[in-house]
Every structure is written in structure tokens, then in C-alpha cells.
Amino acid sequence: MSKYELIPHPTYSRISEQEMINNAKSFYKLMKNRRTVRDFSPDPVPQEIIENAILTAGTAPNGANMQPWYFTVVKSADLKKQIRTEAEKVEKEFYDTKAPDYWLDALAPLGTDENKEYLEIAPYLIVIFTRKHTVLSDDTIKQHYYIHESVGIATGMLITAIHNAGLVSLTHTPKPMLFLRDLLQRPKYETPFLILAVGYPKENVQVPKIDKKSLDEIATFL
Numbered sequence: 001m002s003k004y005e006l007i008p009h010p011t012y013s014r015i016s017e018q019e020m021i022n023n024a025k026s027f028y029k030l031m032k033n034r035r036t037v038r039d040f041s042p043d044p045v046p047q048e049i050i051e052n053a054i055l056t057a058g059t060a061p062n063g064a065n066m067q068p069w070y071f072t073v074v075k076s077a078d079l080k081k082q083i084r085t086e087a088e089k090v091e092k093e094f095y096d097t098k099a100p101d102y103w104l105d106a107l108a109p110l111g112t113d114e115n116k117e118y119l120e121i122a123p124y125l126i127v128i129f130t131r132k133h134t135v136l137s138d139d140t141i142k143q144h145y146y147i148h149e150s151v152g153i154a155t156g157m158l159i160t161a162i163h164n165a166g167l168v169s170l171t172h173t174p175k176p177m178l179f180l181r182d183l184l185q186r187p188k189y190e191t192p193f194l195i196l197a198v199g200y201p202k203e204n205v206q207v208p209k210i211d212k213k214s215l216d217e218i219a220t221f222l
């Protein structure tokens with residue numbers, strides 16, 4: 001029996017071209033002010049903001065609507081400390097021995113190193129996991145599709161929601177990061193995707209002076 005069912009689109013209605021152009025421009029203006037911040041304030045942030053940002057991420061388009069993501073939100077000082085310790089171990093190895101010179105050259109303008117103090121200072125670390133499949137209540141397994149594409153899009157929406165709310169974030173990818181699965185007691189069918197540190201920036205925070213590519217460099221209209 002088919003489970004296919006259609007409902008009227010919940011909200012869509014056309015708006016004028018001018019209104020759409022204005023919306024597109026003002027959203028670009030909002031988003032071009034997003035920057036990755038590496039110095040956080042320890043000031044507390046209402047959990048409701050994080051909950052709604054994750055709900056936003058959960059609306060992302062994804063392969064066959066399997067929603068192959070899981071978000072573990074770390075608030076505990078003790079867990080944050082453990083994550084920092086493990087992340088700094090792998091980061092030290094990366095910077096000292098593993099990273100090829102061309103990678104270190106690419107990172108140089110960002111001023112990053114193995115010190116990850118922000119992992120303890122930011123009020124929230126959202127650890128995002130990809131899920132290979134879902135285990136249903138009767139123990140059958142539901143396969144997931146386009147996992148990385150889907151979780152990448154959801155993460156982009158999470159970062160956008162956090163910026164829109166008035167907070168800052170830092171995408172952190174310690175390499176390798178499997179330690180997060182054990183530390184946060186996630187099942188084997190989940191793999192850590194990245195850590196998103198979230199909070200207010202430190203007062204008078206500074207960010208690297210970098211440029212974004214122009215429209216001509218990133219798009220062609222055929």
C-alpha cells in the first residue's frame with residue numbers, strides 16, 4: 001500500500017519581484033557580516049536560542065527525508081575540558097607533524113594553532129554527528145542517503161540561525177575526531193562531523209582580515 005500523501009503547501013504565497021529583490025539583498029547584508037570568531041565570552045546564553053537554531057537545522061532538505069543528523073549540545077564544564085584536552089592532543093600532532101606545508105600555509109592568515117582554549121570558554125559546544133542509519137523500535141535498520149550533503153546543509157542552516165539570533169560561532173574540526181563518539185557516548189552508527197562552538201564574542205574581538213570571492217569568481221549564468 002502506498003504511503004504517499006499530499007497536503008497543501010503550508011505557507012507559500014507569491015510576493016512581488018521588488019519585495020523578493022529587497023529580501024535577497026537584506027539577507028545577503030545580514031550574512032556577509034557573519035564571521036568565524038575564535039575568542040569567546042563565557043557569558044551564559046539562553047538555551048532556547050540553541051534549541052531553536054537546532055530546530056532550524058532540522059528543517060534542512062536531506063536525502064529521502066531520513067534526517068541523518070544528531071546534535072549533542074555540551075554545556076558541562078567538565079565535558080568541555082575533556083573535549084579540549086583530546087582536541088589539543090590531535091591538533092598538536094596535526095600542526096607539529098601531520099600537516100603538509102601547503103596546508104599550514106593556507107592556515108597561516110587565520111593565525112590558528114593547537115591551542116583550543118575556546119572549547120572551554122564558549123558556553124555551548126554543539127557536536128554534530130552524521131548517522132549512517134536509524135535503528136527503529138523493532139530493531140530494524142533504516143538506511144540513510146546523501147549523508148554528508150544533508151548534514152553539511154543542516155550545519156549551514158544552524159550557523160545561519162545562530163548568526164541571525166545575534167550570536168557567533170566557530171566551526172572546529174579536530175583531525176581525527178572519533179574521540180567525540182566515545183566521550184559523548186554516541187552509538188557506532190554515528191560519526192562526528194564537526195564541533196560548533198557558540199556564544200558571544202569576547203569584548204572588542206578581532207577576526208582575521210580575509211576576503212570573499214566576487215560573484216564572477218564563484219558563479220556563471222549560462
Ligand SMILES: Cc1cc2nc3c(=O)[nH]c(=O)nc-3n(C[C@H](O)[C@H](O)[C@H](O)COP(=O)(O)O)c2cc1C
Pocket residue numbers: 034035036037038110112171172173174194207210
Ligand atoms: C568544514 C570547516 C572546518 C573548519 N575547521 C576549522 C578549525 O578546525 N579551526 C578553525 O579555527 N576554523 C575552522 N573553520 C573556520 C574557517 O577557517 C573559516 O570559516 C574561514 O577561514 C572563513 O572565515 P569566516 O568564517 O570568518 O568567513 C572551519 C570551517 C569549515 C567550514
